[in-house]
Amino acid sequence: MIKVNGEEKNYVNCNILELIDNIELDKNRIVVEVNKVIIPRTQFDNYTLQDKDVVEIVHFVGGG
Amino acid sequence: MLKLGEHEFESRLIIGSGKFSNNALMPEVIRASGAEIVTLALRRVNLKDNKENVLNFIPVGLLLLPNTSGARNAEEAIRIARLSKEMGCGSLIKIEVINDSKYLMPDNEETIKATEILVKEGFIVLPYITPDLIVSRKLRDVGASAIMPLGSPIGSNRGFQTKEIVRLIVEEINLPVILDAGIGKPSQACDAMEMGVDAVMVNTAIATSDNPVEMARAFKLAVEAGRIAFEAKLGLTRESAVASSPLTGFLDE
Incomplete structure (x- = not known):
């Protein structure tokens, strides 16, 4: 299992692009961090998620 | 013109994108x-409900200014800053470092630490502070682009209560000073601009x-109006x- 934004998910052996397609996110409007390391968008399709990876997917929201 | 890093702006009002009852407005x-310039915050995507994106409501061509809200120390602010930069908006x-939940006062010391590191990484850093002249000097010295x-x-919405200290910062620090937070009325924004603040940031x-x-x-x-008055110089x-009227030539004189 991996953790995505704090939730346990079974995306082991998926790449990041598959993960975000599955959650139906626009890859140009998010940033992905795996184990506190930012993964550039260009590497989404060849970064394979491993068991126990901690993934954070963030985006912009309204703020002051 | 308001100058931040290599960017120049005609407008001296920066608007926040939080708290709108309806983003369509x-x-x-x-x-x-x-x-x-429009400010934004960075947060976790909600995995179940993520169809509405704030970027859909910001007209093309505006400069996005992400904040590091949510950061409680320099390290967290740096992490949020790096994530925001990766969004590709410049x-x-x-920098907003807050660990006081009642008054939401920024932690100036952690803000200086974060500013120093992020400037070295090539960020154009605008630190949000509790007004203080010495802190402003330190921020200038580590390369902040504005205070x-x-x-x-x-x-x-309590207005411009920190005027006396902000006045010193405006006089002493040769950087743009952007009054941020608490401005509740246009007259308060005008007051700050008349005094020589370079810009005002308003959200709530x-x-x-x-x-x-x-x-x-x-x-x-x-x-x-405040800027024009400042440039024209107050009497x-x-x-x-x-x-104001002549003191001679009265009737029946």
């Missing part, structure tokens, strides 16, 4: 404000007004009266 509000960042002192606690006062479009326009005009203040 934002394009018209932003247009009415004349703002060229290298401006408003963002607060007027009163975030979201309080506009977003939570009954008519955010008209309030955005009111702030636009107030900021412009002297005196202790006693000086007649």
Whole structure:
């Protein structure tokens, strides 16, 4: 299992692009961090998620 | 012109994108404000409900200024800044480090630490601070591109309560000074601009007004009026009266 934004998910052996397609996110409007390391968008399709990876997917929201 | 890093702006009103009752209002509000810079925050995507994206409501061509809200120390601010930069909207960042939940006062010491590191990484850093002249000097010395002192606690609409300290920062620090937080009325924004603040950042006062479009326009005009007055230079203040009308040629003289 991996953790995505704090939730346990079974995306082991998926790449990041598959993960975000599955959650139906626009890859140009998010940033992905795996184990506190930012993964550039260009590497989404060849970064394979491993068991126990901690993934954070963030985006912009309204703020002051 | 307001200059931040290599960017130049005609408008001296920066608008925040938080707290709108309906994001669909934002394009018209932003247009009415004349703002060229919009602030944003960075948060986790909600995995179940993520269809509405704030970027859909910000007109193309505006400069996005992400903040590091949510950061409680320098390390967290740096992490949020790096994530924000990866969004691909440029290298401006408003450093906001807060670990006080009642008044939301920024932690100046952690803010200086974060600023120093992020400047070295190539960010254009705009630190949000509790107004303090010495802290402002330190921020200038580590390479901040502007100083963002607060007027009163975030979201309080209590106005420009920190005027005397901000006045010193404006006089002493050769960087743009952007009054941020607590400005509740256009007259308060105008007051700050008349005094020589370079720009004003407003969110709550506009977003939570009954008519955010008209309030955005009111702030636009107030900021412009204040700037024009500052550039024209205010007249002297005196202790006693000086007649504006001639003191000769009265009837029956």
